[in-house]
Amino acid sequence: MGSTTVRYFIQKFRNRLAVEKNRIWRHCNVERLSLCGYTPFKSADDFKERLHVMLGAFARNTMEGVTDIERQIIIDSASQALRHEFDLLGSGPVSLNPIDWHQDFKSGNKWEKSFYREIKRTPGSDIKVPWELSRCQHLLWLGEAYLLTEDKRYAQEIIDEINWWIDDNPLMYSVNWTCAMDVAFRAVNWMFALNMIAGYEGVDDAFAKKVSSSLWQHGFFISKNLEKQIPYSNNHYASDIVGLLYISSLYQHTRKGKKWFHFALKEYFAETRRQVLLSGIHYERSVSYHRLMTELLSYPVYMLKRIGVSIPSDVMNLIQGMYAFVANYSKPNGFAPLIADNDDGRFAPFFRRDFREHNYLNDELSIENRFVSCDENVLFHSEEQKSMVYSDAGFAIMRKGSSYLFICNGGYSKKPNESDITIGTHTHNDLLSFELSINDSDFIIDPGSYLYTPDPVKRNEFRSTKKHNTIVVDGEEQNALPSKSMFSVKRNVHIDKIENLEDGVKGSYKTIKGGLKHERLFILTDNLLEISDQLYKADLDHKGKLFFHLSDGIKSCKQYGDCAIVECSNYNVSFRWTASDIKGKIRLQIVTDSYSPSYGILKMANCLIVGFDFDEYCSIKTSIEWKKK
Numbered sequence: 001m002g003s004t005t006v007r008y009f010i011q012k013f014r015n016r017l018a019v020e021k022n023r024i025w026r027h028c029n030v031e032r033l034s035l036c037g038y039t040p041f042k043s044a045d046d047f048k049e050r051l052h053v054m055l056g057a058f059a060r061n062t063m064e065g066v067t068d069i070e071r072q073i074i075i076d077s078a079s080q081a082l083r084h085e086f087d088l089l090g091s092g093p094v095s096l097n098p099i100d101w102h103q104d105f106k107s108g109n110k111w112e113k114s115f116y117r118e119i120k121r122t123p124g125s126d127i128k129v130p131w132e133l134s135r136c137q138h139l140l141w142l143g144e145a146y147l148l149t150e151d152k153r154y155a156q157e158i159i160d161e162i163n164w165w166i167d168d169n170p171l172m173y174s175v176n177w178t179c180a181m182d183v184a185f186r187a188v189n190w191m192f193a194l195n196m197i198a199g200y201e202g203v204d205d206a207f208a209k210k211v212s213s214s215l216w217q218h219g220f221f222i223s224k225n226l227e228k229q230i231p232y233s234n235n236h237y238a239s240d241i242v243g244l245l246y247i248s249s250l251y252q253h254t255r256k257g258k259k260w261f262h263f264a265l266k267e268y269f270a271e272t273r274r275q276v277l278l279s280g281i282h283y284e285r286s287v288s289y290h291r292l293m294t295e296l297l298s299y300p301v302y303m304l305k306r307i308g309v310s311i312p313s314d315v316m317n318l319i320q321g322m323y324a325f326v327a328n329y330s331k332p333n334g335f336a337p338l339i340a341d342n343d344d345g346r347f348a349p350f351f352r353r354d355f356r357e358h359n360y361l362n363d364e365l366s367i368e369n370r371f372v373s374c375d376e377n378v379l380f381h382s383e384e385q386k387s388m389v390y391s392d393a394g395f396a397i398m399r400k401g402s403s404y405l406f407i408c409n410g411g412y413s414k415k416p417n418e419s420d421i422t423i424g425t426h427t428h429n430d431l432l433s434f435e436l437s438i439n440d441s442d443f444i445i446d447p448g449s450y451l452y453t454p455d456p457v458k459r460n461e462f463r464s465t466k467k468h469n470t471i472v473v474d475g476e477e478q479n480a481l482p483s484k485s486m487f488s489v490k491r492n493v494h495i496d497k498i499e500n501l502e503d504g505v506k507g508s509y510k511t512i513k514g515g516l517k518h519e520r521l522f523i524l525t526d527n528l529l530e531i532s533d534q535l536y537k538a539d540l541d542h543k544g545k546l547f548f549h550l551s552d553g554i555k556s557c558k559q560y561g562d563c564a565i566v567e568c569s570n571y572n573v574s575f576r577w578t579a580s581d582i583k584g585k586i587r588l589q590i591v592t593d594s595y596s597p598s599y600g601i602l603k604m605a606n607c608l609i610v611g612f613d614f615d616e617y618c619s620i621k622t623s624i625e626w627k628k629k
Contacts, residue, residue, distance in 0.1 A: 026115045030172050034220040035213060037256035044208035048198040054249050054303050055195045056374025063147050065365060070351065071148060074367075077352045078145030078154055081138040088132045089344065090600020099161070101168050102175050104129040106600070107454070111175035119178050126454040126600075127175065128343065134165065134176040135185040136193070137349050143196025144350070144367070155200035158193050159207060166214045171221065180225040181236045184243020185347065187218040191246060192348055192371065212250075219247035219260055232274060232414050234425065235282075235289055235296070239347075241267045242296050249307060265309065272297050272315045280321020281393040283414040286340035286426040287329060291358045294322040295347035298361075298380050299372050306376070316379075323362055324382040325390075328397055329406060330359045331442070337406045337435040338446040339395075341426030343599045348372075355598060389500040396498050396505045401526040404437040408468075409498040409507035412479060412491055429478040431493065431509045432520040433468035436529060438626055441568050442551040444469055445605075448596035452486060459486045462596065466547055471533060473544045476514040504530075531622040538616060546610035546620065548575070549595060557606045562588050564608055573626045577610055581618040587611035 041047040056062075066074075080086075084096045091106050103110040109125035121127050139158050146154040169176050177183065194211065197203060222244045227236040245264040251257025275283055275293065282293040298319050301311055329336060335356035344355040351367040353360065360366040364378040373379070389396045394410030408430045428449075436444040446469070450462045460481045465472050480490035491512075498507040504523035510516065519534040535544060550557065556567045562585065564575040577586050593607040612620065 026117070026172075031170070031217075034171055034217045037254060038213060038216045038251075039254045040209055041212055044203055044205045047208040047212055048195075048203065050250055051191060051195040051198060054246070054306060055192060056302075056306065056371075056376070058143075058147065058196050058198070058371065058374060060147050060150075062370055062374055063144065063367075065370075066148070066367065070367060073352055074141055074144045074148060077138070077141040081142050082153060082157055086133060086138070089126065089129055090598060091129070099133070099164065101134055101165060102130055113170065113173050116172050116174070116177040119175050121453055124454060126451070127178070128452065130175050131179055131182040134169070135182055136161065136165065136189050137185070137346065139189060139193035140196070140348065140350050141352060143193040146197050146200070152200065152202075155197040156202055158197055159200075159202045162190060162194075162211055162214075163207070166210065171217050177221060179236075180222050180227055180243075181239040183218050183221055183225075184239045187215055187222075187243055188246045189348055190215065191250070192350075215247055215250060219244055219251070219257075222247070223260060223263075232283065233271060234275070234284060235293055238271050238275060238293060238296055241271055242300055242347075245300055246303065249303060252307075265304075268297075268300065269312060269315055272318055276318040276322060277390075277392045277414075278318075278321075279390040279392050280318060280323075280325045281390055281395065282322070283393075284340070284425045284427065285393055285395070285408075285410040286342065287336050287338070287358075288340070288342035288345065288355075289426050290322065291326065291336070291361070292345045292347060294319070294326060294361055295368075297322065299347065301379060302372050302374075302376055305379075320380055320382070323380045324384065326358050327362045327382040328385055328388055330385070331404050331437045332402060333437065333440040333442070334359060335442075338448045338597070339406065339408060339435070340428050340430065340449075341452075342449045343452065389498060389505060391497045391499070394495065394498050394507070396500070396507075396522075398505060398522065398524045400524045402439045403524055403526060403529070404435075405522065405524050405529065406435045407498065407505055407507065407522060408433050409495060409509065411495055412489055425487070427489075428463045428468065429465040429481070429489075430468040431465075431470060431478050431495065432507055432518060433470040434522070435469075436624070438571060441570055442553060443566070443568070443571075443573060443624075443626070444548055445551050445595065447549050447594065449599065450594075450596035450602055451600060456483060456486055463489075466545070467549070469548055470520075471518055471535070471544055471546050473516050473518075473535060473537060473542055474514060475543075476511055476516065478509070478511065480513075527626050529622075529624040531624075533620045533622070535614065535618050535620075536616070540615040542614050542616075544612050544614065544618070546577075546608075546612075546622070548608040548610075549593065550606045550608065552595070552597075552603060552605040554606060557590055557608075559588055559590055562586050564588065564590065566606075571626045571628055573624060575608060576623045576625075577620060578623075579612060579618060579620045581614060582620070583613040583615065586620075 084099050085093050087093050094105050104125040107125040109122050142154045142158050222240050226240050241264050245268055248257050248260035282290045336358045350371050360368050362381045369378050387398050396407040398405040409432055412427055447467050450458050465478050479492045493509045493511055496508045504521050506521045508519040517536040521532040523530040553568050554566055558565050566573040589609040591607050592604050594602050595605050
């Protein structure tokens with residue numbers, strides 16, 4: 001038994017022990033016991049001063065330079081929050097009067113105020129909806145509107161909602177205490193929002209006492225429910241640690257607060273080193289979660305700098321690499337590709353923007369950077385965009401003139417072919433899949449993720465090989481997708497590293513069960529993408545399918561024999577295929593298929609499917625050529 005396996009079972013035992021220990025809290029006065037070691041602030045002024053020390057002294061000048069458009073978006077977002085109107089996880093605008101913190105308002109399902117270990121996910125409903133609402137990230141927009149206008153309604157709404165949430169969610173007795181990650185997010189967003197309204201008279205001694213004791217309880221809960229995994233923890237554990245780091249920084253005047261802080265600081269450095277590859281890419285290989293992790297790992301640096309904690313240079317370099325990857329994967333239209341899972345997650349969304357826009361991280365004047373770096377220099381940014389192969393992640397980005405190509409050939413775990421212990425991650429069956437954009441136009445897209453737990457069938461459909469721009473042979477999935485485990489796979493591939501050749505980028509993999517070897521070469525020029533596929537599989541009578549999922553920006557898609565002509569607003573695009581060693585001719589279909597541009601949203605667009613038959617070996621070349629109108 002390997003050392004990793006031993007560590008895995010030790011951690012499993014510790015996690016199980018923690019679960020059993022936490023069940024004891026059900027029979028205790030948890031409100032009282034959780035406050036052991038807590039020392040209240042002497043006054044509201046002391047509480048606010050500590051927030052200023054950690055986060056910077058937010059004031060009206062923090063918003064200097066905000067454009068008229070940005071100002072209007074902030075005011076509109078804050079006004080919606082005042083009306084208790086929310087648009088979360090594909091729900092569309094929904095009015096909640098009063099706010100029900102315990103309901104999935106998309107399905108109507110409501111969770112009772114039960115002990116958190118006894119709360120279960122309900123089929124057909126999305127537990128992420130009350131979690132997302134209870135992250136309280138909309139309070140940031142209220143705080144910013146208060147700074148912009150000094151309208152007391154915005155500040156009072158923050159106080160009222162925090163009071164309301166605390167009263168309606170007793171410690172450990174609601175759906176909003178079931179995930180430590182969301183507990184961490186809520187605490188940090190409260191802290192940022194309260195720092196924004198620190199000058200408001202409603203932040204008085206009584207309120208400061210109430211909210212500071214609740215924040216302490218948030219820290220207590222996180223410390224007892226850390227979501228650690230072996231061999232690699234993921235974004236949940238990093239969120240727990242970052243939340244505990246912020247909370248413990250608030251309570252440096254207490255013995256337990258210092259203990260939490262030293263633990264969280266050590267783990268924060270360790271998890272940055274564990275979870276970020278040397279290329280600067282988060283190991284879970286999801287672009288959406290990479291953005292989340294970039295916020296999670298970089299924002300605390302400013303807080304630590306303010307309180308006099310030095311950051312190791314290797315940690316700073318890894319985080320800088322994360323920013324460089326964000327700059328490089330951003331398309332010519334400013335949006336990010338939809339690679340692997342996406343739930344629109346943000347750590348502290350200081351500005352309400354299209355979730356596909358990630359490069360605000362590299363804008364030194366963005367509203368996010370204004371608040372995070374308050375009174376400090378912006379520490380991380382990158383402007384370089386170039387063709388790049390990230391061999392440790394299995395990604396490649398090709399740029400030629402105005403054309404952009406993102407290629408996937410990554411693994412399921414941190415190392416491409418690791419098999420001793422598998423853990424749930426956010427990857428899909430997208431080996432040798434790609435996205436193609438020209439200028440502002442998306443041509444070939446990844447269909448996204450749609451949903452997680454509410455619909456297991458759709459969950460696995462959007463993770464499947466056929467839902468990506470690659471090849472399926474004999475119906476075999478690249479990795480098997482268990483019907484009952486929506487964040488894990490049964491590994492079925494051996495992956496060769498993606499490599500940069502003189503004339504293009506090449507990658508390959510081999511399935512273990514079916515014995516298929518797939519090699520793919522990409523060659524990109526100013527107006528042409530050529531894809532050469534080589535397929536090897538023993539025995540006879542194999543049926544293959546090539547998939548090309550088209551953007552909904554396509555105006556028309558017509559078939560001419562074994563060719564397709566696609567038209568969008570600015571370009572005409574032709575698809576042509578040539579093949580050798582296939583049986584008969586290729587079979588082209590244009591079908592309507594679903595895609596998900598954002599979590600919880602389902603739309604329809606065209607998909608090209610090229611069918612073919614072969615014995616043992618075949619070669620297919622795809623030529624995609626575009627001409628400006």
